[in-house]
Amino acid sequence: MPFPLLNIAPLNSTGSILPHKIDPVPGPCNFTNITQKPQGALISQNLYSPLSLTLRSPAKALFTTPPAIDAMVGLSVGEKHFIKGGIEQDLRTDGRKRYTYRPIYVETGVIPQARANGSARVKLGATDVIASVKAELGKPSPSYPDKGKVLINVDCSPTAEPAFEGRGGEELSSELSVALQRCLLGGKSGAGAGIDLSSLSIVEGKICWDLYIEGLVVSSDGNLLDALGAAVKAALSNTALPKVQVASAASDEQPEVDLSDEEFLQFDTSGIPAIITLTKVGKHYIVDGTSEEESQMSSAVSVSVNRQGRICGLTKRGGAGLNPSVILDMISVSKHLSDQLINKLDSEIAAAEACEEDEF
Amino acid sequence: MAGKGAATPATYSPSLTTVKGKKKPPIFADDANWVRSDGRHFHQCRPAFLRTNAVNSASGSAYAEFGNTKVIVSVFGPRESKKAMMYSDVGRLNCNVSYTTFATVHRNQGSDSKELSSMLYKALEGAIILESFPKTTVDVFALVLESGGSDLPVIISCASLALADAGILLYDLVAAVSVSCLGKNLVIDPILEEESHQDGSFMISCMPSRNEISQLTLTGEWSTPKISEAMELCLDACSKLAKIMRSSLREPLSASEE
Numbered sequence: 001m002p003f004p005l006l007n008i009a010p011l012n013s014t015g016s017i018l019p020h021k022i023d024p025v026p027g028p029c030n031f032t033n034i035t036q037k038p039q040g041a042l043i044s045q046n047l048y049s050p051l052s053l054t055l056r057s058p059a060k061a062l063f064t065t066p067p068a069i070d071a072m073v074g075l076s077v078g079e080k081h082f083i084k085g086g087i088e089q090d091l092r093t094d095g096r097k098r099y100t101y102r103p104i105y106v107e108t109g110v111i112p113q114a115r116a117n118g119s120a121r122v123k124l125g126a127t128d129v130i131a132s133v134k135a136e137l138g139k140p141s142p143s144y145p146d147k148g149k150v151l152i153n154v155d156c157s158p159t160a161e162p163a164f165e166g167r168g169g170e171e172l173s174s175e176l177s178v179a180l181q182r183c184l185l186g187g188k189s190g191a192g193a194g195i196d197l198s199s200l201s202i203v204e205g206k207i208c209w210d211l212y213i214e215g216l217v218v219s220s221d222g223n224l225l226d227a228l229g230a231a232v233k234a235a236l237s238n239t240a241l242p243k244v245q246v247a248s249a250a251s252d253e254q255p256e257v258d259l260s261d262e263e264f265l266q267f268d269t270s271g272i273p274a275i276i277t278l279t280k281v282g283k284h285y286i287v288d289g290t291s292e293e294e295s296q297m298s299s300a301v302s303v304s305v306n307r308q309g310r311i312c313g314l315t316k317r318g319g320a321g322l323n324p325s326v327i328l329d330m331i332s333v334s335k336h337l338s339d340q341l342i343n344k345l346d347s348e349i350a351a352a353e354a355c356e357e358d359e360f
Numbered sequence: 361m362a363g364k365g366a367a368t369p370a371t372y373s374p375s376l377t378t379v380k381g382k383k384k385p386p387i388f389a390d391d392a393n394w395v396r397s398d399g400r401h402f403h404q405c406r407p408a409f410l411r412t413n414a415v416n417s418a419s420g421s422a423y424a425e426f427g428n429t430k431v432i433v434s435v436f437g438p439r440e441s442k443k444a445m446m447y448s449d450v451g452r453l454n455c456n457v458s459y460t461t462f463a464t465v466h467r468n469q470g471s472d473s474k475e476l477s478s479m480l481y482k483a484l485e486g487a488i489i490l491e492s493f494p495k496t497t498v499d500v501f502a503l504v505l506e507s508g509g510s511d512l513p514v515i516i517s518c519a520s521l522a523l524a525d526a527g528i529l530l531y532d533l534v535a536a537v538s539v540s541c542l543g544k545n546l547v548i549d550p551i552l553e554e555e556s557h558q559d560g561s562f563m564i565s566c567m568p569s570r571n572e573i574s575q576l577t578l579t580g581e582w583s584t585p586k587i588s589e590a591m592e593l594c595l596d597a598c599s600k601l602a603k604i605m606r607s608s609l610r611e612p613l614s615a616s617e618e
Contacts, residue, residue, distance in 0.1 A: 143556075171478075178475055186560070186580045311587060314578035319486040321572030324591055331587060 075292060083296055087281045092293070094125075099337060101288045104230065106348040108238040109356045118239030118267070120352070122231040124288065126221035128160075131213065131231035133239045137257065138210035140201065148200020148208035152180045154215040154228060161220050172224075175317075179225055180215065183275050183304035183313035184232065194272040194304070194312055195236070202244050203255050209241060222291040225302050229275030234349045236272060238356075240264035273304040273312040274341045276334040280322070285330060287337060301330045305338035397553060398427065405537070405549040405597055410518070410608040412525040420526020424518035427551060428508025433519045435526040438496035451493035455481040455500045457515055463507045476502075476512055483516045483536060483565040483575040489529040498528060509551035513538045516565045516575075521605050532567035533605050534574055535598040539563075539590045541580060546590055548597060562590045568599035 075083075086092050096102070102125035111119035116132040140147060154176040156169035164172070184194045200209040213235070215228045243263035247256040279289040279300040286293060294300070299318030306312050311331060316322070322330075400406070406427035414423035418434035425431075441452055457476040480502065488498070500523065502515045513536035520534035540550035541560035550558065560580020566573045578587070 174474065175478065178478075182577065182579050306581070311578065311582045311584065312580070314576065316482070316573075316576050319482070319574075321486045321567055321570065321574045323571060324566075324573055324595060327573060327576065328584075328588055328591065331584060335584065 075295060079292070080296060083293055084282050087284055087286055087293070092286065094290070096288075098284060098286045099333070101341070101344075104344060104348055106230070106234050106345070106352045107355075108234055108349065108352040113240075117241060118235045118237075120231050120234030120238055120349075121218075122227050122234060124221075124223060124227045124230075125290065126219060127223055127227050128217075128219040129224065129227045129231045130216045130218060131228065131235040132216075133232075133235045134212040134214070135239070135241050136210045136212065137202070137207055137244075137259075140205060140208040144197070145205035146201050147197040148210065150185055150195055150197065150200070150211045150213065152184065152213045152215070152232070153177050154180065154217070156217045156220070159219075160217045164217075176215070176217075176225060176228060179302060179313075179315045180228060180232065180275075182315055183225075183229060183273060183302065186312065194306060196268065196271060199268065202257070203246055206255055207244075207246075207257060211239075220291065222294045223277060223288045226275050226277050226288065229273075229304065230345055233269055233272045233274070233345060234352065236267050237269040237349050238353065239267045241267065271306060273306040274338055274345060275302055275304045275313075276337055276341060277302040278330045278334055280318075280320075280326075280330075285333070301327060301334075303331055303334040305335055305342075307342055309335055309338065311335070396547065396551075398551060402545055402547050403593060405601070406551075408601065408604055410521060410605055411611075412521060412609060413612060418522075418526070420522045420524070420528070422518050422522040422525055424514050424521070426508070426510065426514050426549065428506055429511055429514045430505040430508070431502060431511070431514050431518045432505060433500065433502045433515065433522040435498060435500050435519075435522045435528065437498040437526075438493040438528070439499075441495060441497045445497075447495065449494045450490040451488075451495075452497040453481060453485055453488060453490065453500065454497055455484065455502070455519070457502045457504070459504045459507065463504045476515065479512055479575065479577070480515055480519060483534060484519060484523070486572070486574040487520060487530050487532060487534045487567055488523065489531060492529040498523075498526075507552065509553070509555050510538050510549050512536070513549075513563055513565070517601060517605060521609065524609055532569050532572075533602050534565050534567055535602040535605060536563065536565035536575075537594045537597040537601060539594055541582070541586070541590075546586070546593060548593060562587070562594065564591065564594040564598065566595060566598045568595075568602040 083093055087098065090097050092098070094102075105123040107121045107123075109119060110121045110130060111132050117135045118133040119131065121128070121130045138149060141149065154173050156164040156173045156176070158165040158169065161169075163169075185197075186194070195211070200211065202208055213232055215231060217224055217228075241264065243260040243265055245258040245260065247258065276287060277289075277300055278285040278287060279294055279297045281289075281293060281296050281298070289297065289300075297318055298320035299316060299322055301322070302313075302315045302317070303311060304313040314331070316327075396402070398406070406429075409425040411423045413421060414432055415421035415434045418436055420435040421433060423430075423432050438451060441448070445452070455477050457473050457480055459473060480500065484500065500519050502519055504511055504515065516534055516536035520530065524530060524533060537549060539562045540547045540554050540558040541562070542554060542558055547554055547558075550561075555561070558580070560578070560582055562582070563575075563577050564573055565575045582590075
């Protein structure tokens, strides 16, 4: 639990208990939600909640919330029922259906060219992420001499969520990085990768491009992985690699290269898959869950699907086990949804690029 | 650690076997007649050797040997959670995977142990009845003595056996199996050589008697029918592996009765 927020709680409890409890849709700034419910609210909850028959003192209740995501979203029993019931009836708290995304907003070139070769910002409701691509010349690894290297790293800033401070964000960061790597980079040999590694090779076994893809979570309201996947795709389509002139050198020497200042090569992003996370709440699954909805999930499966409808990566989150047939069903649902999402993303990216060009 | 010759390793192979005949030099060609370098069929697992009680000081431990992959897992606890941790009415699970320096051909070349640790955690957390030990922590330490391919599935299976040996309440044993996609073929329980040439990999950890998948990962490009085929193959292998795991738990008991 974040310390400074605990101090805010008594202030809130004086006036705004009721409106806060009735409104199941949190406002744009849900920091008030993060604090524990005021004392009065807890006791009134006890009256009708079957779960809290054992009387807990509010002070103890502060620590009973399970760790991780649930700790960040303080929800009352009523709110939890509201979310679950809504999902069951295909009408979520913000009016969406189970398979409807929040509006996606894409902006490219948010970081100046001198700092990064490509960048993009993706907003999905209140979730806000930035991805940047930095290209450097490097040496290919000896096991794959004809391929470039791509490193993906995600950073969860404490500005997004106080719980991300210090080591708290580390766990989520590494989980997201691994999931992104799995979804975009394919297997060890690079086969089936969304990013074509052989296109990054300049001189076989000598020089290649190293792409450093960095994701930053600016604000988090659920569905981080999908947003990051979209941001990486947008950032890569925004990436311009300088044209490389290779001065011919003896075969055993490191060849000299010359980077062009004027000619740039666009990166081909048509093969990059979209990531779709299906969050299972109760019996049903939803796409693009908010953090409130994600706190109620039993498990989530992230599937990355490319334009050809082939699965490029899959990861599962959440402790609860899943029946094999459910997983196969989730895969087919996400495959079905991928078409729409990829088209939507492509048009958003194209619009963002056009908008960026207008500015110059 | 138990000697290798103590018991005849039980082999298990899932059905759905399409036997590919004829010997050929072990090349990684997209060839239906190709025989794997260790002489197995595509859908045949390595012989599994499992033994509990490998470490005396631990509350529970297990040793697993699948071909060249050798793993030892110790379970400590449940012990009191560290004071700095907040109160929790469910138990905590702490997983750690490490490689010995001699586990791989090149020194310290083992896969990212941090990633493996988190994968191990995710595979096990759904199987343990954490409510049975509130306020306490269970430590699961896995050490890869020799890395010979399919490390993670072996670690997961071995860890669940060690948990059972430690008397931690489980919903079911967790068995894990991986499949590699080499060209058009699916190869179960791949060795290191096959893993480095694979086009895609698929790993499942499941609780066979509950018919539940606790964790799965997939890399590379797959079509939906191929995924269903791989899943069917893995699930069948997992249920057969779980039987071997169960019998290895009973083994020390029957020995003491004699």
